Amino acid sequence: MIMINVGIIGCGSIGVKRHIAEYEENENVKLVAFCDPVIERAEAQQKIYGGDSYESYKDLLMDSNVDAVSVCTPNYMHAEISIAALEAGKHVLCEKPMGVAMDEMDRMIEAERKSGKQLMVGHNQRLIKEHQVARDYINEGRLGKIYSFRTAFGHPGPEDWSVDGKDSWFFKKDEAVMGAMGDLGVHKADLMRYLLGEEVLDVGGFISKEAKEFSDVDDNAVCILRTESNIVGTLQASWSFYGEEDNSTVIYGEKGVLSLLADSEHSFIFTGRDGEVVKENYGGIQTNDEAGQKKKSLVMDAFITALVNEERVPVTAEDAKKSVEIILNALESDRTKKIITGE
CATH class of the missing domain: 3.30.360.10 (Dihydrodipicolinate Reductase; domain 2)
Structure with a gap:
């Protein structure tokens, strides 16, 4: 069975109640890393699921054990983190809205193209x-x-x-x-x-x-x-x-x-x-x-299914x-x- 090691960037309500909860039920996922600037929130998830906890998303992206990340942060950070994750060789599932300006979304699309990885946006x-x-x-x-x-x-x-x-x-x-x-x-x-x-x-x-x-x-x-x-x-x-x-x-x-x-x-x-x-x-x-x-929400399952089957994600960045x-x-x-x- 193919396993995708997933890291969560942002352990607030969306990250915990939707992303983590649905990944945990997916047989092809192992939750291996959690990040939040309020480090106690990341540590709380680590105690439940194991893996590592981080205060900085940059440190999580250096974790070679992470195959893909969910970006569950405030809107203004979606582009910055998604681009950094793609450049670090991670697949990305980004919460909506994808970005807050046209130019930064263009940079996200270009980062995906260069990375050879996939960027999906969470439209359920x-x-x-x-x-x-x-x-x-x-x-x-x-x-x-x-x-x-x-x-x-x-x-x-x-x-x-x-x-x-x-x-x-x-x-x-x-x-x-x-x-x-x-x-x-x-x-x-x-x-x-x-x-x-x-x-x-x-x-x-x-x-x-x-x-x-x-x-x-x-x-x-x-x-x-x-x-x-x-x-x-x-x-x-x-x-x-x-x-x-x-x-x-x-x-x-x-x-x-x-x-x-x-x-x-x-x-x-x-x-x-x-x-x-x-x-x-x-x-x-x-x-x-x-x-x-x-x-x-079906979003996490759709993201993982695409990665496991090496198919295009159903909600692309261009879309x-x-x-x-x-x-x-x-x-x-x-x-x-x-x-x-x-x-």
């Missing part, structure tokens, strides 16, 4: 069955021409989930750079590109900071998107849904409507114009609440960069009060 939305079946429906023409969509991702915010609560890096402009848009909006941007199979050209963003008085970053956004084939839709990202989490997407076509993660009983609903109705429950998606945490670009354009649109138009 495209991996769940509801969204994969929906993509098949669209590709098979069961919706006909797609006219419009609406997609949303909203919950109460990361303060009750992050290990640092309201003091978390999520709310600090110099560390997160983007708030709800980088945390949630980029997931939905990636999803719509995946489902529709085309790029977003025009972006209008309406973005605010009203819900978190202790935060430096955006917490609410509604964006208008137009794709290559003139599909228009809305994307909403919010840290102010103080109730049930919303992770829904609805797609409208000439032959019917797809409703994804929008119904409490059926996570997949197709309503055909001809009267056909398909209702399924494929299990839904991972959430931040206790029940939702028990579901796998993930385009999803971040939508979010950056939305932020620029809000700043300039103009529609940002792509090529």
Whole structure:
């Protein structure tokens, strides 16, 4: 059996509750190294799983026993650490958003190319069955021409989930750079590109900071998107849904409507114009609440499967960069009060 020795860079909530928890269940993974600037957090994981603990990511990257790393740090460090890891000969799974600026994402892509290793970005939305079946429906023409969509991702915010609560890096402009848009909006941007199979050209963003008085970053956004084939839709990202989490997407076509993660009983609903109705429950998606945490994100398994089988990772850096670009354009649109138009 092929074993991949994995190191975790960043032992906060995302690193522990998602990456470590899912790697630990993967028979092809051995957790061998843990890093966090709060060294006690790394040492706590070392006591559970063995291996080594580090305060500096640079020291972990010098560990020849590490084959691959997960980068679970504040957003502004994603590019710096991922590039260093690739240059050190490690495969990389980087949390989203891939980066916070176009030039640094270009450097990440170039570092991967030169290294001969793989860089994957942790977009889980495209991996769940509801969204994969929906993509098949669209590709098979069961919706006909797609006219419009609406997609949303909203919950109460990361303060009750992050290990640092309201003091978390999520709310600090110099560390997160983007708030709800980088945390949630980029997931939905990636999803719509995946489902529709085309790029977003025009972006209008309406973005605010009203819900978190202790935060430096955006917490609410509604964006208008137009794709290559003139599909228009809305994307909403919010840290102010103080109730049930919303992770829904609805797609409208000439032959019917797809409703994804929008119904409490059926996570997949197709309503055909001809009267056909398909209702399924494929299990839904991972959430931040206790029940939702028990579901796998599927990201870690997909990353390891690609490495073991020597296949291309399912969410490449080139692909993930385009999803971040939508979010950056939305932020620029809000700043300039103009529609940002792509090529």
